Amino acid sequence: MSPRRDLKERNFPSAEEELRLAPPPLDRLAEADTYRLAFADPGFLLRDELRPVRMQLELLKxxxxxxxxxxxATLVMFGSARIPxxxxxxxxxxxxxxxxxxxxxxxxENALAMSAYYEEARRLAEIVTRETQRCDTPIYVxxxxxxxxxxxxxRGAYEAGGKSIGLNIVLPHEQYPNPYITPELCFRFHYFAMRKMHFLMRSVALVCFPGGFGTLDELFEALTLIQTGKCRQRPVLMFGRAFWEKVLNFEALIETGMISEGDDxxxxxxxxxxxxxxxxxxxYDLTAGAQCPV
Structure with missing residues (x-):
């Protein structure tokens, strides 16, 4: 008697199976790049015309x-790479x-003064990770x-025994991932736009520590999306009032009509x-036990 068939059996082989079954090159024609399966041809995937496909891959992966x-649910933490x-x-x-x-x-001396923000960022990540691991929906840093x-x-999430995510970006001066990211959640991006989209897709809050151009870019993109209604309202916490009030003059923006009353x-x-x-x-009513058991 022939074996019974599985109702969920694939109707077509997977791409992985096709790649594994592809015959080895037999002659100079089979060795040509044009003979490669399209999804296994790096030269083809890196063509300028394939940029939309690469962007989609960076969204999907x-x-x-x-x-x-x-x-x-995630807690996004922005801030300078230069704070030790x-x-x-x-x-x-x-x-x-x-x-x-x-x-x-x-x-x-200046770096030592700024290092207090490193310690606060570490402690916040540790608190959030530790306190929400038991929640129905844990919050990941x-x-x-x-x-x-x-x-x-x-580091704070790691020290609390939890997972955390790292969204690295390819830069002219290589940025290597820090050693505290959960390995299976360490991603690398080519496109800033896709990286910033992933920052916001699952975020329940954003915490912005002192930083430079990159931090400001991330902060103002998030504020713009919330201000214009392109994404939902969520807490945006600017960590370090003294720093931010020295760097940014929101009152001047309101006085000159560049932002509306209430945008602050x-x-x-x-x-x-x-x-x-x-x-x-x-x-998020975390103290009342609505999201987490008491």
Whole structure:
């Protein structure tokens, strides 16, 4: 008797099976690039005309992986790659002092002062990861995957025993992923647009630590999308009131009519990991047990 067939049996072989079954090259015609299966031909996929396909792949790959990992809610942490961990900052200051380098000592002192933000980012990620792991919908930390504040976010989640996501980007000066990202959730992007879309797709809140052009770009894109109604309202926390009020003058934007009255309510300032966590608890009813068991 022939074996019974599976109702869910594939009607067509998968691309992987086709690639595995492709006959080995037998002559110079079979060795030509044109003979390769299109999806197994890097030269073809890298053509300028294939840019829309590559963009779609950058949208789909992280999306499908996160679906498979059951990730539904994320806390996005933006901030400078240049803010060091406190221990590293102290070591650099000691080295500058030993070298009797006044300019280097001044830079190191500034870096040490800014390293307080690294520690707060690490603590916030640790709190959010630890407190929501038992929730029906855990909140996963997502960062740009590099050093500085990004490393602090992934590190805090790692130290809490949870997973976290890193969305790296190819840059002229290579940005390597920090060692605290969960390996199966470490992604690499070519297109900034696709990377920024993934920052927002699952985010329930965004926390913006001090940073430069890249951080400002990410902050204002998110604020613009919320302001224009292109994405839903969610907490946008600007960490470090003293820093942000020195760098950005939102009152001037309102006074000159460049933004509307009330647009400054799209974000709020926080100055500690506990204060940021309290906002999330309130916004998502995490304290009342509606989302998490008490």
């Amino acid at each position: 992280p999306e499908l992986v996160q679906q498979e990992q059951g990730i539904e 961990a406190p221990d590293k900052a102290r070591a650099e200051l000691a080295a500058a002092q030993a070298a009797r380098d006044p300019a280097g000592e001044k830079r190191a 997502v960062t740009g995957g590099g050093p500085g504040i990004m490393e602090a976010g992934n 309510k799209l974000f709020r300032f926080v100055d500690s990991a506990e204060e940021a966590w309290a906002v999330l608890q309130h916004e």
